[in-house]
Amino acid sequence: MSPSEKDPTRRLAARVAGSRPNPFVAGLKSAWPIVTGVIVALVLQAAIAPMLGPFYAKLLLDIGIAIVLAVSLNIVNGFAGQFSIGHAGFMMVGGYAAALITYYGSIKLGWVEPGAYGVEVHGGFLGSGDLLFLAACVFGGVVAALAGLVVGLPSLRLRGDYLAIVTLGFGEIVRVLVQQTSDVLDPTTAAEASMLEAAKHIGGPLGFTGTPTYVSPTPWITDAAGNQTGHAGIFFVFTFVAIVLVVAFRLKISTHGRALLAVRENEVAAEAVGVNTSRAKVVAFVTAAFFAGIGGALYAHEVGVTLNPKELGFQKSIDLVIMVVLAGMGSISGVVYAATMLTILPELLRDSAEYRMPIYALALIVVMIVRPQGLFGIQEIWELRPRLRFLKASLIGAAAGLVSWQLFGRVRIGVHAVDSFIAALSAIGKLVLLGGLIAAALFAVMMLGGALFSRFQSRKTPRAIARELSSERAGAVLAKADDSPKARPSDDADREDAP
């Protein structure tokens, strides 16, 4: 046997190279998640939203936007471990940039009747208005990405708490700057003003009023007379959700994502194994800011939302941080789950909204002490190993939620403070029930899917080959250790890396 065949690394390389699919198949494989996402978005828009009614359709929109924002924050906080608490700042940059394009752009393009108060949605599905809106979203993302570059650069010198403060400072600076701007120009005035002049009139402390509501939950139907109701907001939001999810997943399992995780775990060690940590950190910031900008753009055009510097302050950033931290920093499915749950929660807690934030804060502290890596850690939901146990746990959780919902839903003491607390417990019970059922369904699907997949899987995946080889190698190392005299116990083991 020649030495090259003996070397397991070379054999692995050869076998992985042999199992590499051709570019055409690889291209299709890359495209199918996005295609599926777009189809799901279309189904949500055309079939599910009309069934849900306006209230739940709006909730669906909120959930979608929250997912875009939380997953983007997960890239920088979860993957790269660069703790950013100014994400709402990126959102604000993207939102205002996009609103500038759709509002003043619509006026410049002459889509607004003279004397009209606000700017209306223009054109049909994927018509010129929608194209302008999509372009505005991308523009918002790009502007936010530039801001991300500006914030990412100091991150090269700072770590941990200092970086958190700088991102916070960035968010505040953006807020203060936006508050200095003047009121939005009305369409008649705006038609004559230059775009540079328009950029100075983005609402100031009152907010950017009158943005066209491209992101509306009203089911989009064209009746026989050709009149259109609502707009394809859900479709657009969930298309962006699909894109951000695919990008995040592919980033996580790629070399770049592994580099980010290495930076998160130990920056010095990452540098030592050849990761360009500066590049990795800036890439994380720019990517996260890009999608935060898109999230902000979607938010800016949502029905019932006025783009307002007050709304997008520190509190908003913290809401997003809670979604990422509670779910587990680095787990994309976990963050999606948390974003969904924490968007539904305030609706359930309507009666006792004052208890929402204390409960969030307490949950944050308790999770950090009891389970520092967050609920899911870095694992995706389907990677959690003893799935049967998790399935049981989520079913038990759901049952407990049901009991607490029903029990606390009936008890009233008569003292307002106590009653609203009990109402909060009841609402949380409801949420736990919902969360437990969703989690149980997910685990069941994963188990079924896993069983089916392993049955039909014919070719070994590179991962399986690697696992096999590593066990071979472990055997070789053990055999070698038996031959050699007894190994000296390592005296490095109890050395602590004290700062």
Add this chain to the structure above:
Amino acid sequence: MTTFLQTLVNSIGLGSLYALTALGYTLVYGVLRFINFAHSDVFTVGAWASFTLASAFGWAATGSPWFAMPLVLLLAMAVCAALGIAIEFLAYRPLRKAPRLNVLITAIGVSLFLQNVGQLKWVFGTQPQPMPPLLEDSSLAEVAGVQIRVIDVVVVVLTVFLLMLLEFLIYRTRLGRAMRAVSFDEKVASLMGINVNRIITLTFGIGSALAAAGGLFYALKYTGLKQPADATWVLLGLKAFVAAVVGGIGNVRGAVAGALLIAFVEMFGAQYLSPHMRDLYVFVILIAVLMFKPSGLFGKAVVEKV
């Protein structure tokens, strides 16, 4: 010239408030090497607690006797010291060995918790409240057209007194020596027979008591108390934090110098450039300092050991 002097006087008043709060950040950073995000909320609790105390004594309407202000000051300091110690014991002590990111997130959690519990109806409520005047708000003297208010004088004198007390505590007592030892090297300090946990707890108590004093003075100076979760408090805490960083975090004298610098920049910027951008100047300074001299103006650069 009068405007210039008036701004100078105002900034010394504001700077002393920042200094009291910045010291809390710096002391805690000295012993635990982390930024106590919840500190600004201890400041808020200090302000609100002194409001609650002053109203409970019924001095709001009648006008206050001479001992009102020292009494409220001592009580508020005691309340906040207890709060700081409780926070350290319940939230930070279980995380002594955890990664710094976890401690940071916990600190943010504690901060949110304090803000939002303070908002509850049976705590401080969501309404802004007027602070009872514990001191006569009159002009003490007028030098060259510059108004010097009684409150400003009292605040500055008391701040200087507290700072001297702290200086004495840190550099002249056994406790202070223990604090400096823990700050220098926790492990060696514990080998020398210092009870590190007790020192950390005491440090939190001292920092929180100073924040309470800052809170009371703030409430006396700017009498409209905003609701506990208002952004004003967060911003105030941030500025104090910036002061600590600019002075070199972990450095007690640096924190005072940084606080004065921040107050000067803010006040003069507001006076001579644009009053709307006053928050901006502070953050620009912060980012500039962190970019070019992350250890602060008076701090020592720390080389990270692997």
